[in-house]
Amino acid sequence: MTPASSAGAVLIRKYKVRIGAGLAVVVLVLGAVLYFALNSAASADVGDCVRSNGTKGLRQAACGSPEAQYKVVGVVRDKSQAESNFTTCREFKGTSDVYWEKGFQSFVLCLAAAPK
Template sequence: MAQKLVAQKLLGRAMTRGQGAGPYDQGGQYFQHPQHSQHPQPAGPPQQWAPPPRKRRKTGQTIVLSLLAAGISAMAVAGWMASKSSPDMAAVGDCVARDGDSNIRIVDCTDPKRQYEVVGKVPDKTQVQFSISSRTICKAYPQAKTAFWKGESGGDGYVLCLAPVK
């Protein structure tokens, strides 16, 4: 106990004089003078941190994207349905119905609106060739009573040879 008191007095004297016996006293504690601090002190008042920005809700963007996706899907389905009934997709055995004065569309063969059955398809014919030989162009298909041409004006197209549905 007496040694501890002597050490405290010696240490107290050394601290008051600004001189120490090293960074450790005899008790193993670390002392450091304020003028020899290893960490720089901040200049001015402590910095205040702003709260993090609030996250914006993206409900408007989500709704717009959902509507856009639904619209694109609806157009894709409508396009697929339209192409499904297009005469371009007609094959031998399909049934068709008139769709106005100069067009036809594919219909189910059980549909009461069906008027013709496709009995033949002649590719690579121009509209002029079709006009000149419309009575003989489907000669290879004796059950055909009418024909339908589709293509680009001045270019090639195809002829559907049609037999009336019984």
């Protein structure tokens, strides 16, 4: 093997490592985004349980787990913050709390105490 071809092989290996590392970072970032998107209040549906995430809103939690604070008894889409009140959730029996979030689509979660 000539010195030029040996140097070329080393360079190709370096590029492969860089490309592999870059792809690994992209996959990790996309995985994290997907995980948080699927466990957020925006993806909660009737029957799901949620917990407070401090000042960051609500996150989904397994029903029956000690983390679960509320059970979603109703979801109302396209409501403003001013409309996020008990009147919006009056048709959902057991509503004890109301949660509003603005995102791609604003929504109201009608919440009841989570079963223990």
